[in-house]
């Protein structure tokens with residue numbers, strides 16, 4: 468049964484694709500012929516070279532709710548949004564949508580490169596069923612939101628991808644859709660635009676709008692969405708709160724993490740006079756199973772040393788995927804000596820000043836006098852990984868969500 472407050476109801480939705488172009492064309496012709504033949508049944512199962520891009524997916528989205536679609540590359544996220552937006556037809560199952568849909572899928576689609584940004588606003592609105600007379604009073608607000616200034620009167624073919632994203636989002640957002648579908652649009656925008664979109668999504672939701680967001684940025688999903696669906700090879704693998712869904716996704720990704728993220732495996736060096744010490748591991752542990760923003764965190768560096776190595780200091784770095792440094796833990800004030808064998812060094816961060824998301828880690832042991840490194844861990848070629856889960860008090864604080872650089876209070880043991 469369909470929930471009365473549901474604006475999107477999806478039942479047993481399936482979509483298959485064919486991995487071979489020629490076979491796919493042949494199947495297409497046969498399907499058209501079968502459709503034209505009265506009483507002919509469509510081919511429901513998979514034929515040779517076909518695979519399910521989406522298989523038997525069911526969920527509902529209610530008014531005022533935001534749903535994050537989470538999954539690895541090729542999991543079926545964009546296929547789902549294209550089906551919801553009517554760009555492609557399902558092979559089985561049903562979709563019920565109430566009200567007008569605003570969609571940001573395949574950014575360039577629906578824009579005429581020869582027309583200016585301003586002219587494209589009218590064209591895109593027309594595609595969404597909104598006429599010129601209705602758009603005119605909204606025009607100043609749309610142009611203001613794009614932040615494009617004089618560039619709005621430039622042909623769209625000269626726009627950067629970020630400028631296209633600004634234009635597309637501004638139009639979709641200002642036409643008061645009942646359901647907004649957003650596929651990775653934030654990824655191409657700059658930080659300022661991302662912040663603006665997140666603010667907009669929050670006020671749109673507060674005003675009763677409904678949103679489905681596809682993103683590879685956990686902190687965007689955390690900031691905006693209450694619920695998350697995890698897709699694995701086109702199937703629903705998990706459904707829960709955004710935090711639960713992200714935790715599920717990251718914990719199930721770990722097995723293939725090195726290949727899935729493109730992070731190479733770290734090599735273990737052999738101890739020798741030329742390499743008297745190496746860092747075996749760097750671990751951050753909080754009070755719970757998932758480290759959260761604001762947690763007191765214990766940092767443990769495990770090293771192996773061939774012989775005593777005097778006069779060293781150590782430190783670690785946390786940085787985000789785009790390379791900006793989030794934490795540079797200053798080296799401790801006084802030098803220490805590494806003892807031979809396998810040992811640990813620890814320090815404590817009173818309150819982890821990182822927002823929910825994924826980070827990379829590096830650590831170093833350096834000579835105190837000349838600051839030359841004695842041992843490095845997880846450097847550029849193979850950094851470590853840190854996942855920070857959501858702390859409820861931080862979720863709504865967009866400013867903090869988007870903070871880039873923080874200072875950190877460290878107690879060196």
Ligand SMILES: Nc1ncnc2c1ncn2[C@@H]1O[C@H](COP(=O)(O)OP(=O)(O)OP(=O)(O)O)[C@@H](O)[C@H]1O
Pocket residue numbers: 484485486520538539540541542543544545546547
């Ligand atoms: N038109 C198409 N023809 C054939 N295969 C397709 C087509 N569109 C998508 N696929 C396949 O369907 C699967 C799901 O693709 P989809 O784009 O939905 O993944 P996604 O989860 O959005 O991935 P990403 O995170 O990389 O954007 C992939 O294996 C993809 O190659």
